[in-house]
Amino acid sequence: MSDSPASNDSALSVSELASSLKRMIETSYDHVVVRGELGRVTIAKSGHMYADLKDDKAVLNTVMWKGQVDRLPFRPEEGLEVIATGRLSTYEGRSAYQMIAATMRPAGAGALMQLLEERKKKLAAEGLFDPKHKKKLPYLPRTIGVVTSPTGAVIRDILHRIRERFPVRVIVWPALVQGEQAAAQVTAGIRGFNAMTGPDRPDVLIVARGGGSIEDLWPFNEEIVVRAAFESEIPLISAVGHETDTTLIDYVSDRRAPTPTGAAEMAVPVRTELLLGVEENGQRLKRALTRTLARASDKLSAARLPRPENLLQPARQRLDFAAANLPRAALALTQKARVKLSRLQLSPALLKSEIRQGRQRLRDIAVRARPALDRLINRQKTALDAQGKLLETLSYQATLKRGYSIVRSPEGKLIRSAETAAAAEEFRISFADGDVIAVPAGSGGPPRNKSAPRKGEQGNLF
Template sequence: MSDSPSSNLAELTVSELSAALKRTIETAYDRVRVRGELGRVTIARSGHMYADIKDDKAVLNTIMWKGQVGRLNFRPEEGLEVIATGRMSTYPGRSNYQLIADSLQPAGAGALMALLEERKKKLAAEGLFDQRHKKPLPFLPSIVGVVTSPTGAVIRDILHRIQDRFPVRVILWPALVQGDTAAPQIERAIRGFNAMKGKDRPDVLIVGRGGGSIEDLWPFNEEAVVRAAFESEIPLISAVGHETDTTLIDYVSDARAPTPTGAAEIAVPVRSELHLQVDELDQRTKRALTRQTRRAGERLTATRLPRPERLLETKRQRLDTAAERLPRAAQTLLERRKARLEAASAKLISPKQVVREKTALLANATARLGAGLKQAVSRKQVSFSRIASRLRPEPLQADTKRAREDLKRTAIRARPALDRIMERKASALQAEAKLLETLSYQATLKRGYAIVRTDEGHLLRGVGGVGTGTPLTVTLGDGDLAVTTTGSTPPKPKKKKPAKPKPVPKSDDSQGQLL
């Protein structure tokens, strides 16, 4: 049997053929740059990224290891056009060829703008761009913090402008403003300024850089930088690029300046203008104070206040008049009180007289009641007689008999009722008599008191004005006694401790030293 034409080929195992293909591809395509649209994008738990880069005719499996993924300045998403740089290799386990990328960039301004617009919508939906989050800038900061490159023209422009307007202390936090590592440095600078304590903490921050392309300004569109600016407790001014350039940090900052020089002008006022304003306010204050003083003087002059002596003349006159009228008024009031007391004393009557008057009233009432009862009986009899004269004898006698019986019963019932009324009236009269006897002045006199009157009948309330030989009438519990005074003893002043009573010398007069 003859061999086939292919019998001269060497036999290879699958592993040997796969290894040969791997070496050939890696040697021929050790460095390639591929442009396409991202399809499936998966980031494993290990941090490695697995994606597809495709166009309308083919698909290229792409792998990026964890170290390179961490350095990406954007988030790879499906549908984004990118440029991947790396080396070609194979995966023998699946007979696939693949690109192992070490860098990945958005492909051109169109893709970057699409990514920027998508990120802008996301942050706006979270409310980071709302005006209610904006903080007011301090009118005159004492320290200004600047985040920018220490070697660029931005820091020099800011320092020069602040020196011209209002020299204050400026603290620079160096940070790259372009490249893959710029965004983390800018974020750390903003958060570092906010973490400062004490007198070195800035009152306002300026984050800025000069103009450039969208790729150059891309660090200020990074989400980490935008969130750091939003969370800054220190008011922040963004000054990125020229006036026509716009980045996401401009939307979240508390104020936006068209240029770094403009940021310095926003941060501090002009000292010379402040001097002019202070001088103008000082002059206005002086003029206002002069006008106020002049008007107050005019009002004071127009008032024409009199001398203090004239203000007191009327008050003194009223005081003198009142002083003259006071004794007379007091004497008049005393006389009126005395007259009322005497009139009340004259109206007082003894309990016996009250009892006699009440008894007489009761007797009169009883007599009137009996007379009224007799008159009623008489009227009944007359009525019965008239009725009897008008009726026939037999019914009249019966009616008359019944009427007489009713009259007798009425008389029988009236007598006990009259007796009960008399008893109640007598009991009430006795109670009033007892109360009157208890409250009358005669009961007080029986306890040892006396009423002293002058010959004219006036009550004597004190020893003042009573001389020797004055005739008086003393009313005691059982009658009146006429006496004549032999002298008066003035009242003794009260002492804190009661003194021992001294013996009073006996006198022929039974009234003692009082009369």
């Protein structure tokens, strides 16, 4: 059955009806503010975001174009409660209405703080915040890598502070520090520095940005940034926000600085303080060396070498005792031998037996005593050699060999002063290789003793 001509004239096509509905919805709902929980969140390769905004009774398809996504101060995630602003429209291909979102923000700081706390617990459970993973900062880095925005006060403050304290090489990795792309760029900076090789590779990294709201600092709470900081082989200092601001990268970094300027102070020491310290240590070392030499000098001055006669006195005393006991011991041995001989004369057979036994005992004694006697002889010989060397060292001849001399009068008495020598008509000077006869200067004549000098003696010196 066909429709009537009148019905055909009044009918609308599907596309016309869809376009009419689209215009009506977009005109009536050209500005809406919707609060809800993000469900499915998908960011296409084009950069556009497709998400579900829902509550316990309804679901609203939501689209955000790339330009608006790049300006988001946080990364949209499933389960996050947000407030979206935009307009309603329809997607004719599926006969579905949807929201074209222009802006989106978390539904209050409480929602972000809750998300932050949940993420913090998750990463802590994995051990990313464990202090045992933290690396020690190098004391004197040659190169410092900085991941931050190349424009702004942060990088200028860092460069100024490093140049003021201890000038070293600084390499800046440009990165956004706010917005949707910030987390990815900061992550690329950390991993890029770690991938470097050769002399350009930094010894320490600084990840920095200025202060801001929780939304502004949110990229440094992103999981990819936290994991990149944890995996960094180069020691990393986080300097995000002001002293009261705390982000997740602060927990995983090797050191946290309250400000970017504080990070520069942690990275390098003060050059002038090092120079003063080196100078002070040098002075302390010099004073310690002076004290040590003074103590050694005092100790050497206090030590007196023993006199040669004192070294020989114990040996002489033992020799005297042995000499005094020798006659009595010889007499006793002689009497004992006579008694034994008188006994042996009574019986020739007994005499022969005693002789044989005596010879055997002598042989046994000789066999047993020979090693001990050799050792005793060697010890006595070694001791005697040592005493002889010491006596030779302490003798006045050894002293003369070191450049000294002895002045005596013709009678052989020592002359100990120039006054005594000047009063003498002549005197004898003993050197290591001989003696010479000398007269005082100005005496006007040769010595009266004309006898030939000893071996090594010379003529008059004055």
